[in-house]
Amino acid sequence: MDFVGSRRAVNEHVIYQIPLYVDNELQGDEQRLFEAHINACASCWAALEYERRLILAIHQARPLYATPEGLREKVEQILQNHQPISKRFSSRTRRIFVATTVVLGLMLAWFIARPTHIPLVRPSEFALVAVDTHQRYTRNQLPLEVISSSPEEISTWFAGKLPFNLKLPNYPEDLNQSKPYEIVGARLIGFKHDYAAHVVYRLHNRPISLVVTSETIAQPSGGEKIPWQGLLFHFDVINGWKVLTWSDKGLTYALVSDFEEHGQASCVVCHSGGQDQHKFEGLKFR
Amino acid sequence: MIGQGEDKEGQKSIEQAILEYLEALYGYAMSLARNPVEAEDLVQETYLRAIKGARRSMPTGDLKAWLFRILRNIWINQRRRAQGSELLLGIDIEGLESESEWTVKNQQRPDTIFEQGLLRENIRIALESLPEAFREVIVLRCMEGFSYSQIAEILGCPVGTVMSRINRARAELRRRLNKWADGFCGK
Numbered sequence A: 001m002d003f004v005g006s007r008r009a010v011n012e013h014v015i016y017q018i019p020l021y022v023d024n025e026l027q028g029d030e031q032r033l034f035e036a037h038i039n040a041c042a043s044c045w046a047a048l049e050y051e052r053r054l055i056l057a058i059h060q061a062r063p064l065y066a067t068p069e070g071l072r073e074k075v076e077q078i079l080q081n082h083q084p085i086s087k088r089f090s091s092r093t094r095r096i097f098v099a100t101t102v103v104l105g106l107m108l109a110w111f112i113a114r115p116t117h118i119p120l121v122r123p124s125e126f127a128l129v130a131v132d133t134h135q136r137y138t139r140n141q142l143p144l145e146v147i148s149s150s151p152e153e154i155s156t157w158f159a160g161k162l163p164f165n166l167k168l169p170n171y172p173e174d175l176n177q178s179k180p181y182e183i184v185g186a187r188l189i190g191f192k193h194d195y196a197a198h199v200v201y202r203l204h205n206r207p208i209s210l211v212v213t214s215e216t217i218a219q220p221s222g223g224e225k226i227p228w229q230g231l232l233f234h235f236d237v238i239n240g241w242k243v244l245t246w247s248d249k250g251l252t253y254a255l256v257s258d259f260e261e262h263g264q265a266s267c268v269v270c271h272s273g274g275q276d277q278h279k280f281e282g283l284k285f286r
Numbered sequence B: 001m002i003g004q005g006e007d008k009e010g011q012k013s014i015e016q017a018i019l020e021y022l023e024a025l026y027g028y029a030m031s032l033a034r035n036p037v038e039a040e041d042l043v044q045e046t047y048l049r050a051i052k053g054a055r056r057s058m059p060t061g062d063l064k065a066w067l068f069r070i071l072r073n074i075w076i077n078q079r080r081r082a083q084g085s086e087l088l089l090g091i092d093i094e095g096l097e098s099e100s101e102w103t104v105k106n107q108q109r110p111d112t113i114f115e116q117g118l119l120r121e122n123i124r125i126a127l128e129s130l131p132e133a134f135r136e137v138i139v140l141r142c143m144e145g146f147s148y149s150q151i152a153e154i155l156g157c158p159v160g161t162v163m164s165r166i167n168r169a170r171a172e173l174r175r176r177l178n179k180w181a182d183g184f185c186g187k
């Protein structure tokens, strides 16, 4: 803007720029011209004062509506049930995920190695219940209470029903990546006068049961002990079902499957290398 | 529980960070829906989508504006579904006179309204009587302090549109508050 133009502009009323000025949306020359005019013009100055007071009064009227009681709790519940897995999910969720991944990896190693002999140490009651649960599920005697492939939905469904907090991992995060395994659904099962969680996964069309309870209620024991990354896994074969139990961060887990029984051709754990091996590596926590 | 301090790096978790805007989001939801039940649903749905979205990729930029945009999109989609046709927020402002309220009368007595005390209730009534598109920009700008460009982002429209809509909304608000002041002062 040239000097003559500026002189002319100073003499023009700036009423229509008042909201912009009050909102800090005027800059540079515009702002300087506005201020120059305001300082010389009583009526524009009065209008500016009016606008300032109006804005202040509106701002001070906040909040116009009181947030309903209980809304914060509802939202907190939503957020707890949908903790992002990427950067800051809880250490427990992370550990469950690591453990599940490690266990699936262990199963791979274990099934390839084909152990023919399991030490005759009595399996834990929890392992027996887990196998019984899986067996009844495969016989359609134990219908799932929630059917969903979404770990969030399953976690939400469990919220408040269990004597502990259970969050299922979601992997892979990238929606475009195919999941190496999928969740089928879940239900509650009774164990020692309380509820335990039963989650059914499907890996290559084969069911896998994950049963979870509190470590204060059940401790893994029996079978073949395998230390792995700071955790102690117990492998067992019960009525032909393969079961792994372990404890981590206050929870005890049992993973039951029937891979061997269903033959090898369709089973990822029996494949060496190739596409399936790659998928298995994808299971590993980054 | 969410809200128990910060993690090791001294950073807030995304849950804690977005929870700080609960009251602001509820206020915005009320200004759109004007119904506590609907507003509550809107806020819950907003948080659900926000946390799911944050799981896929952490939001960059202004978190508050991001949340407001999510809430507004949910609202617009709900309205579209409910009305079964395309909804244009702001269609109800076309008939209103624009920028016509800076009268000499106002300028001669700029303090009158404020001397009488502009109560929260009067502002609420005046705001609620505004067309939705005007009410919305007043809430975003004057109550929540968003800049014009942030509002443009939330509304998904050009900054110029925001500018003129805010001008017209304020003019309309002034007019309604002046009417109230006239009644109050018996003029």
Ligand SMILES: [Zn+2]
Residues within 6 Å of the ligand: A012, A013, A014, A015, A037, A041, A042, A043, A044, A045
């Ligand atoms: Zn002037």
